[in-house]
Amino acid sequence: MTDVKTNHLAGETSPYLLQHADNPVDWHPWGEEALALARNQDKPILLSIGYSACHWCHVMAHESFEDPGVAQVMNELFVNIKVDREERPDLDKIYQVAHSLLTQRNGGWPLTMFLTPEECIPFFGGTYFPKQPRFGLPGFTELLQRVADFYRERKDAIATQNQDLMRAMQAIAAPQRVESAELSLLPLDVARRQLEEQYDAARGGFGQAPKFPHPGSLERLLRHWDRSRRQGNPDTRALEMLTHTLERMALGGINDQIGGGFCRYSTDDDWMIPHFEKMLYDNGPLLALYSQLHAATGEPLFARTAHSTAEWVMREMQSPEGGYYSSLDADSEGEEGRFYVWTPDEAQAALSAEEYAAFAPRYGLERAANFEGRWYPHVFARIDTIAADLNIDTAEVERRLDSARDKLFTLREQRVRPGRDDKILTAWNALMIRGMAIAARQLQRPDYADSAEQALEFIRNTLWQDGRLLATCKDGRAHLNAYLDDHVYLIDAILELLQVRWNSADMQFALELTEVVLRHFQADDGGFYFTADDHEALIQRPKPVHDDSQPAGNGVAAHVLVRLGHLLAEPRYLDAAEATLRALWLPMEQNAFACTRLIDALEEFLDPGEAVILRGETEAVQDWQMDCAAACAPRRLCLAIPNDAADLPEALAEKIPREGTIAYICTGTRCSPPISRREELREALA
Structure with missing residues (x-):
């Protein structure tokens, strides 16, 4: 029996990279060793970005990367680098933008980009390329030869194109700041109108197939309805769009009717046939939405859907150590679905x-x-x-x-x-911790909170090292500097979990993460970069504004800073949130529907929600907290802090215990007189 020859991916943690470790392609992971090799040999870089659950990534691998003849051409003409987009979202964000600029088409996976060796600037690219010519695309081997010839023969043209590309990418990375911008709530109404314009009234959701869940857009409708209801003029149309969409999704094939959990998207307008991969980052926000909507409407379908989603996660996606795995493949036995x-x-x-x-x-x-x-x-x-x-x-x-x-x-x-990608990503875990915490609160399921606490403890014990956060872990090996999303999603998740069970150590962890964000990610002109100031230098340092399959880091950053700033009376947090909103005002004005988390932050900055601080003996204070949790109130933060809790931030320690149980209700910088009767609290919350 002969040993299988491996390339340079054999020591990686990513299951996606390990799937390619025995390809005849001489793959390298992204790193200085591969980049130096390209420079020294003056070979262009073939950068291939994908992920474990990606169907077309598997197709291209079987057709081309496992073929010795194709691999020989790749190895002769290029330095070949394989990247897991889930471990390196920094690289994926940069080269997806470059692809869109170069091709004037949307990107996707597999992403196939050809880079100059000196600057790593792409000069040609695409997504999936077939081995033989079809779909109007050239065969991959022919394409490789043409690209290599172009690199050798047209270096001046490439240099000129690279200059133009870099100017465009820098403009995208740093949105124009409007110094005279006056913050207002106008983007809330603009987003509401734009979402209705895209709404599919017959089938729910937005736009046409392929239909994605867009949980950020749905949460914006929920918050818009909640705001209008509190103002005495409920926007029933916003609630109707939300409930119809979540009903059609819950009854559709995008929701696994037998085992629970949502697939990535529907290939048809009716939510019937999904692309069968299941991603952790979709299911966390959807779990939160279904739980909140059940609290708002009392509709049993929404509770059942939340329960089946949470049970799927705990059964199939939570590791024995506590962290949540990343995804399930679309394929099994070589067939999708x-x-x-x-x-x-x-x-x-x-x-x-x-x-x-x-x-x-x-x-x-x-x-x-x-x-x-x-x-x-x-x-x-x-x-x-x-x-x-x-x-x-x-x-x-x-x-x-x-x-x-x-x-x-x-x-x-x-x-x-189906195959399971069992790496544990900090950002995606945070999205699920948040979903589990909201479900635990709204559905009165302590076991969901237990699951969330286990995942948070795993992150703190494994991915938080020497005061800095790491992005990924597999088989106990944690590495890669964490990104903005990892930090701010985790702060957001902790704030939700604290509303189920108080833990002073969790609050302290959230504050430590916040200081890292302010120290290492904040831009001088407002807002936050996706990578830290001590991250590897790349051709672009993005400042994420628009939500995509996950919420934009700047939106979540501004939102948690507003919440913590009001809760803890910390002007630094509010100043950083305001600077972010001012720096990114123009995108909110121009594309409000695509900036939903920024708009959530804008809403709470200009019109703060309630912060309810409960003090009392542990059992009694948790009983009072159930009154806060019963209703759907996405702009309310309710913390039940037992009398014996230690190490409280100053603003919370000032909410001193008294005889019996007591509630402090604050809105922004104003607090009402303490409430000592539970019935009075219920009236105030109503």
């Missing part, structure tokens, strides 16, 4: 006749196959319709469906599972 699909015969064999009679119409097994000759569960029929057709009551239909799903889940567990 194979793990998740059925035939009517399989379902019939597994279920009783009564169960199948309810399950088949509910999930479309009586209809034509909806996914490559097989059936993927998507809700087609209403419960009351099935009950009428079968002449039974709706409770019996629900019982049969629950039993059928349990049986099919057990059967599905015996199949070959």
Whole structure:
């Protein structure tokens, strides 16, 4: 038996990079060794960026990177660098922007960019390239030869193009500051109008297929409705857009009807057939939204969806050490979606006749196959319709469906599972900690808070080293400097978890993270860079403004700084938040719908929400906190601090305990007289 020859990726922590470690391509991880090799040999760099759960990344790998002939051309003409976009979002952000500027098209994964060896500036690029010419694209081997020839023969033209590209990228990295900007709440109404313009009234969501969840846009509608309700003029249309979208998603195939958890996006307008990968960063915000919307509406579907999502996370995505894993692949046994699909015969064999009679119409097994000759569960029929057709009551239909799903889940567990990317990313863990904390509070599920605490403890013990945060960990090996998102998402998550259970050490951790953000990420002209001041120098230092699949770091930074500034009476935090809002006012004016987290921060800066501080004996103060948690109040921060809590920040320590339980309600810099009766607190909160 011969040893498999590995390239330079064999020592990496990324499962995606390790998938390529035995390619015949002489892959290098990004680093000085590979960059120096390119400079010394005057070879252009072929930069390939992808991630473990990416279907087309797997396709390109099987077609080209595993082919010895293609690999030989790559090795002769280029220094080949493979990057996991989840571990190195700094590189991905930069080269996705460059791709868009060079090609005038949206990017994606796999991202394939060709860089000059001296400056690492891209001069050509694309996404997926087939091995043989098709889809209107050249064959990859032919493309490689043409790019290498162009690099050797047209260096002057490349140099000129690089200058133009760098000017454009610098302009994007540093949005124009409007010195005379007067902050106002106008972007709230602009975002609300823009979201309705993009809203799909028939099917929910925004735009056309492929349809993504866009949790930031949905949370903006929730906050807009909550604000209008408090002002006595509820925006029922905003609530309708939100509830309709989350209902259609919950009943659609984008939500795994058998095992819980949301897939990345829907390939059709009806949310029926997803791209089957499941990402941690989608499910955390969606868990929070479904929990909040259940609190707002009382709709059981939203609670059931939140529960199935949280249970999937704890069952399949939480490591024994506490941290949450990153993603599940779309593919198993070489086929996309194979793990998740059925035939009517399989379902019939597994279920009783009564169960199948309810399950088949509910999930479309009586209809034509909806996914490559097989059936993927998507809700087609209403419960009351099935009950009428079968002449039974709706409770019996629900019982049969629950039993059928349990049986099919057990059967599905015996199949070959999709691959799991088991690295633990700080930013994505923070999004899930936040989701679990909100779900624990709104759904009264202490076990969700336990899960969130375990993940936070893992981060503090493993990824927080010598006063600095690290971005990723696998098999106990933590490395890579953390980014802005890692820090501010984690602060946001801690603030939500503190609203479930007070922990002075958690608050101290949040404040230490905040100081790191202010010291190492803050820009002189306002706002925050994506990378720290001691990070590796790259061709661009982005200042993220617009939300994409995850919220923009500047929006979350401004939001947590506003909340902490008001809560702790800390002017430095409020000043930094204001400087961020002023620096990024122009993007908020121009593209309000794409800056939802910045707008959340703007709203709370100009019109602060409530901070409720409860003091008392542990059991009593937690009972009072349930009154805060019962309602959907996204602009409220409620902390139940036991009398014996130590090491409190000064502003919280000043909220002194008294006999019995007491509540302090503050709005911005104003606090009401202390409240000592629970009924009076309920009235104040209402």
